[in-house]
Amino acid sequence: MSRFVMNARESLVGQALEGFEAAHGDLVRVHRDPAFVTRADPARDRVALISGGGSGHEPLHTGFVGPGMLDAAVPGDVFASPTALQVRAAIEATDSGAGTVVIVKNYTGDVLNFSIAADLLSRTHRVETVLVDDDLATESEDEAGPGRRGTAAVVVVEKVCGAAATAGAPLTEVRDLGRDVVSRSATLGVAFEAPVNPLSGLRSFELDEGEVEFGVGIHGERGIETRAATEAAELVESVTDPLIDALGLERGAPVLAVVNGLGATHGLELNIATHELRRHLDGRGIRIARSLVGPYVTSLDMKGFSITLTAVTDELVELWDAPVRTPALHW
Numbered sequence: 001m002s003r004f005v006m007n008a009r010e011s012l013v014g015q016a017l018e019g020f021e022a023a024h025g026d027l028v029r030v031h032r033d034p035a036f037v038t039r040a041d042p043a044r045d046r047v048a049l050i051s052g053g054g055s056g057h058e059p060l061h062t063g064f065v066g067p068g069m070l071d072a073a074v075p076g077d078v079f080a081s082p083t084a085l086q087v088r089a090a091i092e093a094t095d096s097g098a099g100t101v102v103i104v105k106n107y108t109g110d111v112l113n114f115s116i117a118a119d120l121l122s123r124t125h126r127v128e129t130v131l132v133d134d135d136l137a138t139e140s141e142d143e144a145g146p147g148r149r150g151t152a153a154v155v156v157v158e159k160v161c162g163a164a165a166t167a168g169a170p171l172t173e174v175r176d177l178g179r180d181v182v183s184r185s186a187t188l189g190v191a192f193e194a195p196v197n198p199l200s201g202l203r204s205f206e207l208d209e210g211e212v213e214f215g216v217g218i219h220g221e222r223g224i225e226t227r228a229a230t231e232a233a234e235l236v237e238s239v240t241d242p243l244i245d246a247l248g249l250e251r252g253a254p255v256l257a258v259v260n261g262l263g264a265t266h267g268l269e270l271n272i273a274t275h276e277l278r279r280h281l282d283g284r285g286i287r288i289a290r291s292l293v294g295p296y297v298t299s300l301d302m303k304g305f306s307i308t309l310t311a312v313t314d315e316l317v318e319l320w321d322a323p324v325r326t327p328a329l330h331w
Contacts, residue, residue: 013076013077035082043165044096049165050073059295060155061073061154063328064155068162068322078198081107086113091121100127103157103178104130105133135187154297177319181316189262214226249309254317255286256291257308258309259292261305262299
């Protein structure tokens with residue numbers, strides 16, 4: 001018996017996509033071979049925006065397809081990159097002549113397959129890339145290494161770039177805007193319990209009672225340190241202070257704050273984390289200009305949360321506030 005709502009393991013992602021389209025058929029269309037998701041009402045004569053990655057992080061990325069955000073999302077298997085052929089098909093289906101910006105989280109498979117797809121289309125399509133690498137836990141001085149992982153800042157990038165593309169910004173402007181948002185963002189996550197992969201039935205790591213894993217990744221990777229669990233105030237401060245330092249935030253600085261549930265964290269808990277985040281930032285003289293709270297970049301059933309801070313300008317706030325209508329975000 002499975003602890004997951006699923007039939008055969010090999011049909012897990014395909015059947016989930018069928019259900020996703022059934023629930024949101026007014027907003028999305030699921031393409032089945034190869035698999036990718038597009039808007040139900042394709043946009044024309046403007047830059048197309050595409051992202052993607054492994055399944056198991058929902059609503060990322062399929063939940064962000066729709067007016068004001070993504071034109072297409074390309075899902076892989078659970079915690080696995082989509083193929084280059086999937087990405088190529090999504091680009092061909094959505095590029096109406098103004099070019100395509102692909103937003104890629106910094107994981108080896110995603111980077112490789114999105115790059116291959118862009119190369120395959122280099123003679124016929126203009127494709128620019130925004131690489132999201134916001135996770136402080138994987139920061140390294142080794143310039144030859146893979147660099148930081150991409151985590152919840154990708155939601156901010158997709159929303160801001162989606163608003164700019166909708167407003168008619170040209171290809172390189174949308175690309176540069178996305179890269180600017182990445183440079184202004186930093187994320188850290190903690191977990192009380194690791195996720196169980198439905199394909200293997202195994203938990204990715206074990207914690208003893210009273211422990212938390214600091215700096216976890218969204219594929220169930222262990223963090224940089226196992227620590228004793230603390231009350232919410234101390235835990236949120238331990239996550240937030242490195243973000244403030246990394247971004248060089250000073251008193252009076254406005255930020256966009258994302259308090260993200262990793263899959264099995266209740267909204268009650270996320271609101272407590274948000275309360276403590278606001279209290280702590282107020283004490284540091286840092287203003288939350290906008291916030292997003294909820295499970296937006298999950299890791300199956302991992303119990304934990306991440307905090308993302310993005311240093312914002314008036315322009316970025318305006319783009320964040322621009323209308324959006326997707327299965328997961330709408331205002």
